[in-house]
Amino acid sequence: MVEKSFEPLIAAFCCNWCAYAGADLAGTSRFEYPTNVRIIRVMCTGRVDSTFMLLALRLGADGVLVSGCHPGDCHYLRGNYMMERRLGYVKRIIELLGMEPERLRLEWISAGEGEKFSALIRDLVGTIKKIGPNPLKNGGIEAEYLMRKMDASIEALKSQRLRWVLGISQVGIKIDEARYKAVVDSIMHDEIERYMMILAMKEKGPLTVKEMSQITKLTPTQVMRHIIALRASGMIKEVGEREHQYTYAATV
Amino acid sequence: MRIGVFICHCGVNIGGVVNVPEVTEYAKTLPYVVHAEHNLYTCSEAGLAAINEAIKKHDLNRIVVAACTPRTHEPLFRLACKGAGLNPYIFEMANIREHCSWVHSYDPKGATEKAKDIIRMAVFRAALLEPQVEPEVEVKGSSLVIGAGVAGMTAALTLANQGFKVYLIEKEAELGGMTRKLFKIYPTLADSTEVVNTLIEVVRLHPNIEILTSTTLKEVSGYVGNFNVILTVPEGERKISVGTIIVASGSSIYIPPKGLYQYGIYNRVITQVELDKMLRDDTIGRPERVIMIQCVGARKGEIRHYDLAALPKSPTAELLRRILKARKEEGWPYCSRICCMNSIKNAILIKERSPKTDVVILFGDLRVYKEYEDFYRKARDLEVRFIRYIEEVPAEIMKVNEEKLNVMVYDALAGCEVTLTADWVVLSTPLIPTKDMVMLARMLKIPIGTDGFLMEAHLKMRPVDASVDGIFLAGTVTGPKDVPESIISGKAAAARAATLMMRKKVSAEAITAVVDRDLCIGCGLCEEICPYGAHRIEEGKSQVIEILCRGCGSCAAECPRRAISMRHYGDHQVMAQLKALLRPALTGAS
Ligand code: SF4
Ligand code: SF4
Numbered sequence: 082m083v084e085k086s087f088e089p090l091i092a093a094f095c096c097n098w099c100a101y102a103g104a105d106l107a108g109t110s111r112f113e114y115p116t117n118v119r120i121i122r123v124m125c126t127g128r129v130d131s132t133f134m135l136l137a138l139r140l141g142a143d144g145v146l147v148s149g150c151h152p153g154d155c156h157y158l159r160g161n162y163m164m165e166r167r168l169g170y171v172k173r174i175i176e177l178l179g180m181e182p183e184r185l186r187l188e189w190i191s192a193g194e195g196e197k198f199s200a201l202i203r204d205l206v207g208t209i210k211k212i213g214p215n216p217l218k219n220g221g222i223e224a225e226y227l228m229r230k231m232d233a234s235i236e237a238l239k240s241q242r243l244r245w246v247l248g249i250s251q252v253g254i255k256i257d258e259a260r261y262k263a264v265v266d267s268i269m270h271d272e273i274e275r276y277m278m279i280l281a282m283k284e285k286g287p288l289t290v291k292e293m294s295q296i297t298k299l300t301p302t303q304v305m306r307h308i309i310a311l312r313a314s315g316m317i318k319e320v321g322e323r324e325h326q327y328t329y330a331a332t333v
Numbered sequence: 334m335r336i337g338v339f340i341c342h343c344g345v346n347i348g349g350v351v352n353v354p355e356v357t358e359y360a361k362t363l364p365y366v367v368h369a370e371h372n373l374y375t376c377s378e379a380g381l382a383a384i385n386e387a388i389k390k391h392d393l394n395r396i397v398v399a400a401c402t403p404r405t406h407e408p409l410f411r412l413a414c415k416g417a418g419l420n421p422y423i424f425e426m427a428n429i430r431e432h433c434s435w436v437h438s439y440d441p442k443g444a445t446e447k448a449k450d451i452i453r454m455a456v457f458r459a460a461l462l463e464p465q466v467e468p469e470v471e472v473k474g475s476s477l478v479i480g481a482g483v484a485g486m487t488a489a490l491t492l493a494n495q496g497f498k499v500y501l502i503e504k505e506a507e508l509g510g511m512t513r514k515l516f517k518i519y520p521t522l523a524d525s526t527e528v529v530n531t532l533i534e535v536v537r538l539h540p541n542i543e544i545l546t547s548t549t550l551k552e553v554s555g556y557v558g559n560f561n562v563i564l565t566v567p568e569g570e571r572k573i574s575v576g577t578i579i580v581a582s583g584s585s586i587y588i589p590p591k592g593l594y595q596y597g598i599y600n601r602v603i604t605q606v607e608l609d610k611m612l613r614d615d616t617i618g619r620p621e622r623v624i625m626i627q628c629v630g631a632r633k634g635e636i637r638h639y640d641l642a643a644l645p646k647s648p649t650a651e652l653l654r655r656i657l658k659a660r661k662e663e664g665w666p667y668c669s670r671i672c673c674m675n676s677i678k679n680a681i682l683i684k685e686r687s688p689k690t691d692v693v694i695l696f697g698d699l700r701v702y703k704e705y706e707d708f709y710r711k712a713r714d715l716e717v718r719f720i721r722y723i724e725e726v727p728a729e730i731m732k733v734n735e736e737k738l739n740v741m742v743y744d745a746l747a748g749c750e751v752t753l754t755a756d757w758v759v760l761s762t763p764l765i766p767t768k769d770m771v772m773l774a775r776m777l778k779i780p781i782g783t784d785g786f787l788m789e790a791h792l793k794m795r796p797v798d799a800s801v802d803g804i805f806l807a808g809t810v811t812g813p814k815d816v817p818e819s820i821i822s823g824k825a826a827a828a829r830a831a832t833l834m835m836r837k838k839v840s841a842e843a844i845t846a847v848v849d850r851d852l853c854i855g856c857g858l859c860e861e862i863c864p865y866g867a868h869r870i871e872e873g874k875s876q877v878i879e880i881l882c883r884g885c886g887s888c889a890a891e892c893p894r895r896a897i898s899m900r901h902y903g904d905h906q907v908m909a910q911l912k913a914l915l916r917p918a919l920t921g922a923s
C-alpha cells in the first residue's frame with residue numbers, strides 16, 4: 082500500500098542550545114532543505130519523555146526526530162545521555178509494534194552545524210519517503226489494531242511499573258545488562274498487553290476472557306494470566322457474567 | 334483566552350517567500366485568536382507599538398509573534414509584553430524565518446503551508462501558557478579573566494577600574510600573550526613590546542587585579558552570578574568564586590607540517606613569526622630577494638573547483654596533480670584576516686632597512702581594507718612586488734644551494750610560469766584555535782563553530798557574549814583579530830560583564846521543576862537524576878530547590894509517578910504543539 086511518492090510529515094524535538102541553534106544557523110546560512118519538518122523546541126532533549134516520541138507516531142507523524150547536543154556537550158550535562166537511553170526503549174516498542182525503527186531518529190547537532198542539520202533533514206526525508214507513510218494512515222482492521230496497541234504502549238510508558246524499571250537504569254545502579262534487558266522486555270510486553278485489555282474494557286464496557294482475547298489477539302491463557310495480576314493490583318474487577326463466563330471492568 | 338498573532342514580513346526576508354497576508358488570514362481562523370495582523374518589521378519601534386496598541390484595544394492576554402528565532406528576539410518581545418502590563422511568559426514565538434523562509438526560498442508554497450503549521454503550533458501552545466514569576470539570583474562583584482594577552486589584560490583593567498575584583502589567570506609564566514612574540518604592529522609600526530609592556534605594568538600595579546600565572550582552569554560549576562571555579566596553580570589547587578567569566582585565552586599560529594612548501598626540510602623556508610624574530614634580532618642582513626607566500630594552510634577546503642584540465646598545459650599543472658593528491662590539502666577553511674597586513678608590514682620593514690632587497694608577495698586574494706589600503710600603497714611605492722597565484726597551482730620550492738631557493742610560481746595575471754631565486758621564503762600562516770579550545774569549550778558549555786573557534790551567542794548582535802549567561806568572549810578565541818580589534822573586544826566584554834555585576838541581581842528563567850506532592854511517593858529517583866542537586870527528599874516527598882534547578886526537564890521525563898511537571902514546558906504545553914501539528918494528519922488519539 083506504499084504510495085510511490087508522498088510528502089512525509091516529520092516532528093522534530095530540538096534542544097534550545099544545540100540542535101535548535103543548529104537549525105537557526107542552517108537558516109542564517111541559507112542551507113536549503115525540504116519543508117517536511119516541524120520543530121518543537123525544548124530546553125534539553127532530556128525533557129523529551131518517552132511518551133512524546135510514541136505519541137507523535139500515534140498522532141500520525143511519518144517520522145520523529147530527536148536532536149540535541151553532542152555527547153559531553155549537553156547544556157545540562159547529562160540530559161542527552163538520558164534521552165538516548167529512553168529513545169532506545171521507545172525504539173524497541175516501535176519494533177514490537179511492527180513499525181520501522183527508522184521512523185524514530187536520534188541525531189546530535191551542535192550550534193555550529195547548520196550544514197549538517199540541513200543534510201540531516203534531506204536524508205531523513207529521503208529515508209521516510211522510502212519506507213512510506215505511517216501505517217496508521219492505511220486504515221482498515223490492521224491499522225485499527227495497531228492503533229490499539231500503540232495507545233496501550235503509551236499507557237504502559239506512563240505506568241509506574243515500567244517507568245520505574247526504565248528510570249533506575251539512568252542512575253547508574255550496577256545491574257547485569259543482559260539480565261536487565263530481559264526483565265525490561267518482559268515487563269514491557271506485560272504492560273502493553275495489560276493496557277490493551279484495560280483500554281478495551283474502558284471502550285467497550287465489561288468483557289469476557291474470550292472477548293478480550295479476540296480484541297487483543299492474545300491467547301485466552303495469556304489474558305487469564307494478566308487478569309489475575311490486574312485483579313490482584315485492583316486495576317480491574319469482576320462485574321458479572323455472560324455466556325457462562327465472568328465479565329471484567331477496569332477500575333482505573 | 335484572547336490570543337493576538339503578529340506576523341512579520343522582516344522586509345523581504347520572510348515576506349519575499351512566505352505569503353504573509355494569506356498566513357495572517359489563516360491565523361484569524363485559529364481557536365482563541367481574536368486579532369491577527371502583519372507588520373513590515375515587528376521588532377521595529379512601529380511594530381512594538383502595534384503590539385502594545387493591540388493588547389490594549391483587543392484586551393489580549395496571550396501573544397504570538399511569528400518572525401525570526403526566539404533565541405535572539407524572544408527577550409525583546411517579552412519586554413514588549415511586560416511593557417503592556419502582561420506577564421512575559423504568556424508570550425510565544427513562531428520561527429518562520431530561520432526555520433522556514435530562509436531555508437525554503439525555492440518553495441514559496443510549501444513554505445507558506447509550513448508557516449501556517451508553525452503558527453498553529455504556537456497558538457495552541459500559547460493558549461496553555463501560564464504567567465510565571467522569575468526567581469532572582471545574586472551576582473557576585475568579581476570576575477575571572479582567562480588569558481593575559483592584550484584582550485584579557487584590557488578586559489581585566491577595564492573591570493578593575495570600575496571597582497570589581499578581577500582574577501587574571503595565564504597559563505604561561507609571563508603576561509602578554511601572542512603580542513609579546515611579535516615585533517612591530519601594523520599599521521603604525523609601533524613596537525609591540527612597548528604596547529604590551531605598558532599594559533602589563535598597569536595591570537600588575539592595579540590593586541583590584543590578582544594575577545595568577547602558570548595557572549589553568551580545572552573545573553567550573555555554578556551559573557551566572559555564582560560560578561565556582563577550581564584553578565590549577567603551581568602550588569596545587571585554588572578555589573575561587575566569581576560572578577562573571579571572560580574568556581580571552583587567545584589562539585595559536587598554524588605551523589606548517591613538514592614538507593609543505595618544503596618547510597622543515599630547507600631551513601630557508603620560514604614562517605612570518607620566525608621572520609618577525611629575525612627582524613627584531615636584526616639577523617636578516619641584506620638579502621637579494623625575499624618571497625612571501627600568503628594563505629598557507631588557510632582558506633583550504635573551500636568548495637571551489639578549478640578544472641585542472643582547463644589550465645594551460647605546463648609542468649606545474651602536471652606537478653600540481655601529484656602534489657594535491659599527496660598533500661591532501663591540509664589546512665583551515667577560513668581567511669585569517671590579519672596575514673595580508675602582517676606580510677605587507679614585514680615587507681615594508683625589510684624594504685626600509687634594505688631598499689635593494691626585492692620583496693615579492695605571492696597572494697591568492699589580497700584582503701586589505703580601510704586604512705590598510707594606504708599601507709598597501711606604501712608597500713607598492715617602496716616597490717614591493719605582488720604576484721597573484723591560484724590556489725590550485727601552489728608554488729614549487731627547489732633548492733639551489735644552502736643559501737638560495739628557486740620558487741616556481743604560476744602567475745595568474747600574466748598567465749605563465751615564472752621562476753625566482755630567493756634567499757628566504759616566508760610562509761604566512763593563519764591564527765588557529767588553541768589545542769585546549771575544545772576542553773575549555775566543554776568545561777564552560779560554550780559551543781564551537783565550524784572554524785574551531787568559540788561561538789558567539791549571536792555573530793551580529795551579541796558578538797562578545799557566550800551563549801552561556803554570565804560568560805563573555807574577548808580577543809582571538811572567537812576568530813582571528815589584530816591588536817586594536819582585540820583591545821576593542823576586551824573592552825566590550827568587560828562592559829557586558831560589568832552591566833551584570835552592577836545590577837547585583839539577575840533574574841533566572843522561571844522554567845523549573847514542580848513536584849505534585851500528592852503523586853510523589855518519595856522514591857528518590859529525581860534526586861539521583863538531577864545534575865544540579867535540585868531535588869531533596871524531605872519527609873518522604875521530593876522538594877525542589879528552585880534556585881538550583883536549571884530547567885532541563887530530565888527529572889520530569891523520568892519520574893515513575895509522573896509527579897514532576899516543568900513550568901513553561903509542561904507535558905500538556907509541549908504536547909499541544911504536537912497535537913496542533915498532527916491533528917489534521919490523523920484523529921482520535923489520546
Ligand atoms: S521521582 Fe517522582 S515520585 Fe520519585 S521522589 Fe521524585 S518526584 Fe517523587
Ligand atoms: S529540571 Fe533538571 S535541573 Fe531541574 S530539578 Fe529536574 S533534573 Fe534538576
Ligand code: FES
Pocket residue numbers: 096097098099100124125126127148149150155156157158160161
Ligand atoms: S541541552 Fe542540548 S541535549 Fe541537553
